[in-house]
Amino acid sequence: MANTNQGEVMLKMTDIHKSYDQLDVLKGIDLEVRRGEVLAIIGPSGSGKSTLLRCINKLETIDKGSIAIKDRFLVQTKDGEARYANGKEEREILASTGMVFQQFNLFPHMTVLENLLEAPMQVKGLKRSEVEPYARELLDKVGLSDRADYYPSQLSGGQQQRVAIARALCMKPDIMLFDEPTSALDPELTGEVLKTMRELAAEHMTMVVVTHEMAFAREAASHVIFMAEGNIVEQGEPEVFFAAPKEERTKAFLQNML
Numbered sequence: 001m002a003n004t005n006q007g008e009v010m011l012k013m014t015d016i017h018k019s020y021d022q023l024d025v026l027k028g029i030d031l032e033v034r035r036g037e038v039l040a041i042i043g044p045s046g047s048g049k050s051t052l053l054r055c056i057n058k059l060e061t062i063d064k065g066s067i068a069i070k071d072r073f074l075v076q077t078k079d080g081e082a083r084y085a086n087g088k089e090e091r092e093i094l095a096s097t098g099m100v101f102q103q104f105n106l107f108p109h110m111t112v113l114e115n116l117l118e119a120p121m122q123v124k125g126l127k128r129s130e131v132e133p134y135a136r137e138l139l140d141k142v143g144l145s146d147r148a149d150y151y152p153s154q155l156s157g158g159q160q161q162r163v164a165i166a167r168a169l170c171m172k173p174d175i176m177l178f179d180e181p182t183s184a185l186d187p188e189l190t191g192e193v194l195k196t197m198r199e200l201a202a203e204h205m206t207m208v209v210v211t212h213e214m215a216f217a218r219e220a221a222s223h224v225i226f227m228a229e230g231n232i233v234e235q236g237e238p239e240v241f242f243a244a245p246k247e248e249r250t251k252a253f254l255q256n257m258l
Contacts (some may be wrong), residue, residue, distance in 0.1 A: 007035035009071070010175055010206045011056065016065040018051055025051050026062075027230040033175070033223075036204035040211055040221035040238075044253060047227040049210045053179050056208065057097045058084070069093050070174060095123075098173030102180045104160040106152040112139065112163050113148040116170045123171070131170070138166040142196050158189030162196050176200065178209040194220075214257050218242050226250045 011033040018026040025048045033039045041049045054060040056067065058074065061084070066076040074093045075084045084090055106115050116135040120126045139145045142162040152160050161181060168176060178197065182190040194216050201207060201220040211217055217224050218238045225235040226249070234241070234250045242258075245251050 007037070009033070010035050010037075010069065011208065012066075012068045013052075013056070014066045015077075016052065016055060016067070017063045018048075018055065018060065019063060025230050026055070029065075029230075029232060031225065031232070031235075033206060033208060035174075035206055037222045038201045038205075038207045038209065038220055040209050040217035040224045041227060042211060042214070042217055042224060042253075042257075043227035043233075046229075048230040049227050050179050052227070053177055053208060053210050056175075056177055057094055057099055058090070059099075069096055095171065096174040097177055098168030098171055098175070099177045100161070100164050100168050100179070100181050102183050104152070104157070104164045104184075106160055106163060106167070108152050111149050111151055112144065112155070115152070115163060116167050119167070119171050135166070135170050138169050139163075141169075141199075142166045143192070156189055157185045158192045161185065161189075161193045165193070165196055165200075175206045175208065178207065178211070180210055180212065182211070182213060212257065214242070214254070226253065228253070 009032050013029060013031050016026050016029040029052055041052065043049050051060055055062050062075060062082050064077050064082055067074045072093050073085060074090065075082050085093060107118065110118065113135060116138065117128060117131050120131045121128060136145065136148065139148055142165060144159060144162055147155060147159065155163065182193050185193065194213060197216065198220050221238050223235065224238050224241045226233050228249050234245060234247045242254065245254055
């Protein structure tokens, strides 16, 4: 991967297999992400991209393989069985990831600020006075400091998604996971969300991004993976990957997307 001589390995996935009934969705995926890297995962619908992302924070469980986050095993396979860390350790490991979904998943009955405060107070047991200054700082960062007391229904989709990013950041994760964060947005709102994500990338936030935004993958990612039918077909640094893809599947996909 890019910058292999820099930074600790933040995420290492080895031989990841996942199936639903008889359908093999992931067929032995290997990848690693180092601190400060942005990994973009691209590919056609049904290629397993979102499933792979959701395995990182156990929204999906794997059938075989291992996942280590910051050198701690979330799951590893022993005697043919994928075994997850025990409750407390699992929670600690998962606390180092933050997730932003296609749908914004904000709490509709809470204000923007309350949405940010909820998890640090409930999950980490912090006092409001400890969290609120940072929460307001994050709202300022995503350009929404004037919307702290609004409810989600009073915001545009792009604003809601930026709140969702700030909410994930409020837990101070080491790795940010993005699952097609702009797919539910109109084109003019997509830009403001990608701008926020580019700023995070520029600050060397470790990110794994499933996206169909090729310009973002090309400009902001340090490494790109192309998936199809549950396999990694091709990967590389963006400048080489987009300029001279080697595999026919990759070429055909990029011709459709670019």
